[in-house]
Amino acid sequence: MNWGMRIVVGLGTFMLLIMGAGIYMVSHDTDSLVDDDYYEKSLAYDDVYKRKQNVIEDKAKPMLQLEGDTLSIVFTEETNKGELTFRRPSDGKLDLKVPLYTKSNVFRLPVSTFSKGNWTLEILWEHEKRNYLDIQSLFLQ
Template sequence: MNWGMKIVIGLGTFMLFIVGAGIYMVTQDSDSLLDDDYYEKSLAYDEVYDRKQNLVDDHAKPSIRLEQDTLVIVFKRPINKGQLVFRRPSDGTLDTKIPFYTDTEVFRLPISTFVKGSWSLEISWENNNKAYIDTQSLYVQ
């Protein structure tokens, strides 16, 4: 076999690899985006920014702790209404939205059914007609 044939075989193998990789990428339907409606959310980011600024201005960042199988969220003021969004970075099918209301500063949520591991928790709530949003990481054991 001469050097010309080796070059042709090498180029042919490389082309087959590229075509195979392209077909594999096209047939896969997994997209690693966190949100399917990211464009709509980016258009409404001013509201999110205002909520985050309210959090900083009012020193209203809630504290989060895990007590056995319960997530405890301690707010700075009583009477809070909002939504908890749990996002699992490794598996988007486990993402969960939970509405909440509490008359006191403390909100407790049983999390024994949650898969163990890393979670991202987004808390959006209202207190005295003022909207807040906070994002924190948490590790369920």
């Protein structure tokens, strides 16, 4: 085999390798950082912005306290209802939603079954027909 044929075979092999890698990457798309319904969420961002502004205007930012294996969320007002969303940045399969209802200003949740590490806690709640949203980082040890 002469050197010209070796170049053609080498280029052909390289092209097949690149095409195979491209097909593999497209068929195994596992991007867990993007929500499936990101378009719908972007259309409703005005509501998210208003909820965050309500937290700032009313000085209603809840305080997180981790005492042993119990997470306490201290609200500024009593009688809150809503939803807690725990998001794990490293693994979207561990994300969890918990309903929230409290007559006092403290909500307690056992977190002993949660994986250790970084979590993003999204607190979505309503108090006296006013809606709020707060997002905080949480590190469980």
